[in-house]
Amino acid sequence: MKYGVEQERDWNALTDGAFRDIVRAEVEAHHPSELRYPPRRLRWAENRSWYLRMAAKGWIAPGWPREYGGMGLSPTKLLIFLEEMERWGIARFQDHGILMVGPILMRFGTEAQRRRYLPPILACEEIWCQGYSEPNAGSDLASLRTEARREGDQFVINGQKTWTTLAHDSSHMIVLARTDKTAKKQSGISFLLLDLKTAGITVRPIRDIAGHDEFCEVFFDNVRTPASNLVGELNQGWSVAKSQLGFERIHIGSPKLPEYGLQVLQSVARARGVQGDPLFRDRVAQLQLDVAHLGDIYGHFAAIVGRGEALGPEVSLLKIWATETFQRIADLIIETAGDCGGLAGKVQMGDGRIEVLAPFYKARPTSIYGGSNEIQRNILARQVLNLPG
Amino acid sequence: MSDDMLRMLRDSAADFASLDAVRVRRLRGAARGFERSVWQEMARMGWLGVLIPEDHGGLGLKPGAAAIIAEQLGRALYPEPYSASAVAATLALLHGDNSALKQRMLPQLAEGNVIAALAWQDERGGLDIDQCAVKARVQGKALILDGSSRFVATPEADAFIVAARSAQDLELHWIARDAPGLACEAELRADGSASARLNFTAVVISADTRVASAATAREALQLAIDHAMLAASAELLGLMDCALAMTLDYLRTRVQFGKPIGGNQALQHRAVDMYIQKELTRATLGAAVAAMDNPDCAPQRRSAAASSAKARASQAALAICKEALQMHGAIGYTDEYDLGLYFNRALVLSAWLGNAGAHRSRYATLADAI
Numbered sequence: 138m139k140y141g142v143e144q145e146r147d148w149n150a151l152t153d154g155a156f157r158d159i160v161r162a163e164v165e166a167h168h169p170s171e172l173r174y175p176p177r178r179l180r181w182a183e184n185r186s187w188y189l190r191m192a193a194k195g196w197i198a199p200g201w202p203r204e205y206g207g208m209g210l211s212p213t214k215l216l217i218f219l220e221e222m223e224r225w226g227i228a229r230f231q232d233h234g235i236l237m238v239g240p241i242l243m244r245f246g247t248e249a250q251r252r253r254y255l256p257p258i259l260a261c262e263e264i265w266c267q268g269y270s271e272p273n274a275g276s277d278l279a280s281l282r283t284e285a286r287r288e289g290d291q292f293v294i295n296g297q298k299t300w301t302t303l304a305h306d307s308s309h310m311i312v313l314a315r316t317d318k319t320a321k322k323q324s325g326i327s328f329l330l331l332d333l334k335t336a337g338i339t340v341r342p343i344r345d346i347a348g349h350d351e352f353c354e355v356f357f358d359n360v361r362t363p364a365s366n367l368v369g370e371l372n373q374g375w376s377v378a379k380s381q382l383g384f385e386r387i388h389i390g391s392p393k394l395p396e397y398g399l400q401v402l403q404s405v406a407r408a409r410g411v412q413g414d415p416l417f418r419d420r421v422a423q424l425q426l427d428v429a430h431l432g433d434i435y436g437h438f439a440a441i442v443g444r445g446e447a448l449g450p451e452v453s454l455l456k457i458w459a460t461e462t463f464q465r466i467a468d469l470i471i472e473t474a475g476d477c478g479g480l481a482g483k484v485q486m487g488d489g490r491i492e493v494l495a496p497f498y499k500a501r502p503t504s505i506y507g508g509s510n511e512i513q514r515n516i517l518a519r520q521v522l523n524l525p526g
Numbered sequence: 527m528s529d530d531m532l533r534m535l536r537d538s539a540a541d542f543a544s545l546d547a548v549r550v551r552r553l554r555g556a557a558r559g560f561e562r563s564v565w566q567e568m569a570r571m572g573w574l575g576v577l578i579p580e581d582h583g584g585l586g587l588k589p590g591a592a593a594i595i596a597e598q599l600g601r602a603l604y605p606e607p608y609s610a611s612a613v614a615a616t617l618a619l620l621h622g623d624n625s626a627l628k629q630r631m632l633p634q635l636a637e638g639n640v641i642a643a644l645a646w647q648d649e650r651g652g653l654d655i656d657q658c659a660v661k662a663r664v665q666g667k668a669l670i671l672d673g674s675s676r677f678v679a680t681p682e683a684d685a686f687i688v689a690a691r692s693a694q695d696l697e698l699h700w701i702a703r704d705a706p707g708l709a710c711e712a713e714l715r716a717d718g719s720a721s722a723r724l725n726f727t728a729v730v731i732s733a734d735t736r737v738a739s740a741a742t743a744r745e746a747l748q749l750a751i752d753h754a755m756l757a758a759s760a761e762l763l764g765l766m767d768c769a770l771a772m773t774l775d776y777l778r779t780r781v782q783f784g785k786p787i788g789g790n791q792a793l794q795h796r797a798v799d800m801y802i803q804k805e806l807t808r809a810t811l812g813a814a815v816a817a818m819d820n821p822d823c824a825p826q827r828r829s830a831a832a833s834s835a836k837a838r839a840s841q842a843a844l845a846i847c848k849e850a851l852q853m854h855g856a857i858g859y860t861d862e863y864d865l866g867l868y869f870n871r872a873l874v875l876s877a878w879l880g881n882a883g884a885h886r887s888r889y890a891t892l893a894d895a896i
Contacts, residue, residue: 422886425893426837434809454802511795518794522774522801525789 140206140259141195149211156214160221163194174226174397176495178351181231181264181306188230192261198235205243205251206259212443223393231303234258234265236388237381238311238330245328245369245377254309254330266307268298268331268355269378275300276512278313279322279375283357285314285329287364292316292329294337294360300506304340304353308333317372328374330366337361347498348481382508383448387438389507390455395428398466398496405473408487420469427462434458450520453513460503460510467500535576535591539598542571545768547864550603554718558682560606569638574612577753578620583633589617589753590815593760600764603871605719607643609761610679611635614754615642618687621746622698622738631700642700643683644754645675645724646747653880653888655689655696655747660726662692662699671699671707671729679878681712681722687737688724689747694740698747699731706730717870721878745825752832755879756814759832759839762875763807766843769868770800773850793853800849803842810838830892837885840876847872 148156172184191197199218201207210218239258242251257263274281283296294314304310310331317325333340337360342350369377402421403412411417438452471478474486474493483490504510518524553559568574576591578584585591592613599608616635619628619642634640648659660673671690678686686708688699701708707729712720738746777788777797787793814835818828847869851858858865880888 418890419883419886422890422893426834426886426889429834430806430810430838433813434806436813437809451805454798454805457798458802458806514795514798515791517798517801518791522794522797524774524777524794524797525786 140256141193141197144195144206144208145203146195146208148208148214151214153213153217157217157221160218161224163196164221164225164227168225168227172228174400175228176492177347177349177499178303179228179230181303184228184230185261187227188261192259197259197261198239201235201239202243205239205255207239212439216439216443223391223396226397230261231264231266231306233267233307233311234263234309236384237267238265238309240384241311241328241368241377241381244380247365249365250330250368263309264303264307265309265311266301266304266333268301268304268310268312270300271297272299276509279326281313281315281326283312283314284318285312285316285327285362287316288361290364291361292327292364292367294329294331294357294362297354297356299343299352299354301353301355302351304333304355305342305350310355311368313374313378316374320372323375325372326374327371328368328377329362330368331360331362335360335362345498346501347494383452384442385507386452386456386513387435387442387448389503390431390435390438390452390459392428392432392435392459394496394499394503395424395431395459395463395466398463398470398500399424399428401491401493401496402466402470402473404489404491405470405477405486405493408489408491409473409475410487411473417473424462424466424469427458427465431455431458431462450516453508453516453521456507457504457510457513457517460500463496463503464500467497471497531587532591532594535587536594536598538571539573539595540601542567543598543602543604545602545864547603547867550605550867553605555714556718559680559719560604560682564604565606565641566638568606568608568612569636573608574616574638575636577613577616578632578636582628583636588819589613589756590819592753592757593811593815596757596760597764600761600871600875601768603765603867605717607641607680607683609754609757610643611641611683613757614644614750615683615687616750617753618644618698618746618750619700619737621742621749622736623742624735624737624739627700627735627737640684641680641682642685642687643678643680643722644689644747644750645678645686645722646689646751647675647677649674649676651677653751653884655744655751658689658691658696660688660690662690662697662731664693665728669731669733671701671726671731673726675724675726676713676721677878678722678724679719681710681720683722686724688726689743692740696743696747697740698737698743700735700737701726701729701731716873717867719874748825748829751879752829753818755832755836755885756811756818758875758879759807759811759814759835762839762843762872763804763811765868765871765875766804766807766839766846769843769847769850769865769872770797770804772865772868773797773800773846773853776854787853796849796853800846803838803845807835807839807842811835826892826896830889830896833880833885833889833892836880837882837889840880840885841882843872844876844882 198207199210200215203209271281285292285294312329312331315325316327337358339356340353342353344350406412477484484493572585573595575584576587580586648657662671686701688701707727709725711723780787814831817823817831857863
C-alpha cells in the first residue's frame, strides 16, 4: 500500500543538494506564511491543512522505513529534511504518533497492531498523545497509580493522567498503567493503546501561566480497552516506554528553540538600539557561542543515532544544556526589553511588534518536562560520573 | 589523513606523555622552563614536524593532528612550548613566501635543533594583528627593526619570528636570539613558565631572513595564530579532563559525616555541570578541527572556529579548576597537591592568545562579517 503520492520515491538516490532543493521549494511554495515561527504551540485546527498536505504527499513520516509508509530517509537526508522545516519556522504538530507510537509499534507491536494503527497515523486521521505523568508521578514516574485490571479480553482502566500535551486535540493515547500492584514500581507497569472516544474518559484542558491551554488532565473511570491493545509483554511497559527516552532527550536537545530565542533577542536589541553596546555584545556573543556549541554536541549525538547505535545516558547533558541556554537567552530578552518586558502579547517596540515574553514562557517548562533537569543531573552523576548513591 | 593514523598518533602521545609532577615542579621558575632533551624526544616521535611537509622533513599532516598531540601534552602538563613553537612559529614560516628560508629552517624545526617563537603582540596584548608595535624601516642601505613585543612564548627560543610594520604592510622577520640590538626580558607566568618581552633597537634585518613579505605576512600570521589557539584549546581540554577526573575520584573517596562527599546531591549536580563544560569543549574542538582542516575553509571562518574553541576551552578550564579546588577543600590549595599544577596551567593557557572575553568579542565581529 502506498501512503501519499510521493512516498515510494527513492529519496536517498538524490544528491543531498537536489533533495534539499526539493524540500525547500515545497515549504516555500505551500507553507502558510502566517504559521511561520508561531510564538506558542499551534492547535490542530490551525496547522491541520499543512500537515494533511504533507500526508497526502507522503512526507508525513520522513524517518519511518518505506515498508511502513515512511520516506525511508537516510540519517543525512532526514537531517536535511528537518533543517529545512526548522529554517522556514515550521512548527511541530501533535506528532507523538509519528515520533513515538510508530517507532514503538514497529519494534514492540504485533502485526495486527501495526496494520490497525500505522495507516491512520500516516493519514493524520488519528492523533496521539502521551499518557505518562500523573499528579503524584512526575519526576518519579515509576510510582504511577493509574491501574489497568484485566477482565476477560479487556483491560479496565481507572485513574488520572496529567500534563498531557494537546490531549484535547488527540483521538488516541498511549497509556502507562499499573497491571501488577504487588510488583515493585517499574516491574508492574504495562503499555496500552487507548481510543479517547471510549466511554468513561474526561479530558480537561489546563490553562498555563502564559494563558494558553496546551496541556490537559485526563480522567479514567472504568474505561475499557481491548486486551489486544497491550504493546509488548504484560508488565513490561516500562522498557517499552524507556526505549524512546533517549530519542526524546535528543529531540528536546535540538538547537531549534535557542536559535529562535536568539532571533527574538536580535529584534528586541534592534528596537532598543543597544546592538552596539559593548557589554550587550559580549553577553550576546556568549549566548551565540553557547548555542553554536550546543549545535556541535547535538551533531555528535545525532551522528550516533545516524550510525544506528544506542544513545547512552550521556545524552542527558544535551537536554540540560539546550534548555538552560534557551532560558538564559529568554532572560536576556526581557532584560533588554526593559519596561516592555512586562507587556503581554505582541508589543509595540520601535517600528514593529514583538512577542517579547513568548520565548520566556516557552523556556520555563523545558527544564521541567521530559524528565526535569534535576533528574537529568542525577542520571549523569550516577550513571556517567559514577558518583555514589 | 586516515583515522588509523590519528589513532596511532593519539596512542603514542598518550603513552609518552604521562604526568611527571616532580619534573613539572622542578622546572617551575627555572632559568629554562623546559628541557631540550625532552624536546629532542618529541622531535624523534615526529611531533614537531606533524605540520611540516614531508619534503621539508615533516609528516605533512593536517592541523588537527597537532591538536591531538597538544591534548595529550596538556593532560601531562608538559612545559615544553609545543603549541607556541611546533604550531604557531612553524606555521608562520611555512605559510610565508621565503622558500630558501623554509628549505633551511623547517627541517631544523622538525628535528628539534632550533626552537622558534612568534612575536606579534604589543605591550597590551590582544588579538588584533594590526596592533603591532615593531616597525621596519630603511636606514641608509640597511633595513632595521625598532619597537617591542610582549607575551612571546618562549624566552628560550633560538629565534623569533617577529611581526613588523613596514612601509608596505605587515611583514614577518626571522631574528636570531643573539641578534645585536635585541633585548629579551622574561616575565614569570602563573605556572612557573616564562614568556618574553622583546625590545628591538635598530636590529638589522635582511630580505634573506624575511619569513613573509607584505604579500603573505598577514594571512600567514593569522593562520598561525588561529591554529595555535586551537592547539592551546586542546591543551586546555586535556588538563580540564584530568582536573575533573581527579575531582570525581576525590568525591568518591573522601568521607565526611560517615559517607563519601560525592553522595551529596549538591556536589553531584555541580560535578555534572563541570562534566557538561568539558564535553562542550570536546565537541566544539572537534567541530573546529573539522572546519579548519578543510582546505576550502575561508580565513574568516577559520578564525571564527578558532575563537569559538578558545572561548569555550578558556572559560571551561577555569570554571572546572575553580570548582575542583572548592570541592577538594584546603588540600587543593596546597602546593604539594597536584591539582594546583592544573589550576595554574589553566590560568596561563586561558589567558595566552586571548582569554574567553577576548574571543567572544573576536567571534562576534567575525560572525557579523560572515
